[in-house]
Every structure is written in structure tokens, then in C-alpha cells.
Amino acid sequence: MIIAVDGPAASGKGTIARALARQYNLPHLDTGLLYRAVAATVLREGLDPSKEADAVAACGFDDSLLADPFLRTDEVGQTASIVSAHPLVRAALLARQKRFAQQPGGALLDGRDIGTVIAPEAEVKLFVKATPMIRAQRRHLELRKNGINVSLDKVLADIRARDERDSQRSEAPLVQAADAVTLDTSFLSIDAAVQRAVEIVEKKRASG
Secondary structure (H helix, E strand, O other): OOOEEEEOOOHHHHHHHHHHHHHHOHHHOOOHHHHHHHHHHHHOOOOOOOOOOHHOOOOOHHHHHOOOOHOOOOOHHHHHHOOOOOOOHHHHHHHHHHHHOOOHHHHHHHHOHHHHOOOOOOOOOEEOOOOHHHHHHHHHHHHHHOOOOOOOHHHHHHHHHHHHHHHHHHOOOOOOOOEEEEEEOOOOHHHHHHHHHHHHHHHHHHOO
């Protein structure tokens, strides 16, 4: 079974994806980490994320980089949104993601284009969303817990900017697959959101 979980930043898709992977004992790939690894490499090597050639040059990272805490920083997240808009960067990482999705026994992937590009054949597709303000509040709280002092207005502006970049890019934009089930987490607790996701998967499995 392949499960595709898509959605914008801070929607809760990562939390839901990890929970589903545990529930169904599936290998899990947070595809956003691949783009964050490219972004981190760009930042560390002093390259320009807006230049496609610079971003492509950063695609040859070692898998060990995926465990680097630096990838989880907001700076890397913002840069990842920029480098992921380059068609050649997406092409460079495409085969890596497809191999993961097509491994024997199935897999669970979360990102922005799993159900539309990476694994359009997925048996279960979820599109996880929440309002921009709710997502900004979640990210703001997370940043404050990590000792990063930034205003909610700034976080909301960054969220909106990322949404626009992700949905407007020409290559594999953030868009809900026609056969994906929407899961709005705006007013759901983590437990309730996960439970709803499990219900969606079970319903899909029961219907064949």
C-alpha cells in the first residue's frame, strides 16, 4: 500500500504522516527534507537559491545530511521553498522519491506533490490543510519553544509567501489530487486529526 500525504507548511501533514507510518508499519519519507537538504547545502556553500544552476549544484548531498537538525530551521525552510521551484532541482530529486514509493511492501510519503507527481498511483491520498492563521500560530509557537523570537505577523507573512511560491510554481505545484481526501486540521487536536486520517485510510482500504 502506498499512502500519499500532501499539504502546505504547518498543516500537520508531517505529524499525521509519521503516525500513519507507525500505524501501518510503512517506511516513511518526508520529501520536504530532500529540498531542505538542498537548501542547507546552498546556504552553507554561499550559493544563490534563486539561481537554478546553484540549486542544482547542491543536489548531490549525502543521505546523512537528512538527520542534521539545521534542516529543521525556519531559514532552511524558507530557502527550501525557493529552491524547490526550480524544475531541474525537482527533476534531480524525482527518481529518488519514486524509488522510495515503489519499494516492495509499500511506503508512505509526505510533501507537496506526492499524490500528483511522485506517486499518482497511491491507493490512499490525503490532502492536509489548515487556515493560514492557524498554521502561522502553530509555527510561531514552535519557533518560540526553540528560542527563536519572531513576531506572529512575520510568521504569517512567511507562510503566505511560501503558499504562493508553492502553488504558483510551474513545475509540480502544490495542488490537491482529484482523488485525494481533504483533511482540515484547523480545529482538530493532534489525536483527533490522526484518528480522522486513520478512518480515511481504513475507508479506502475497505472500498478496495
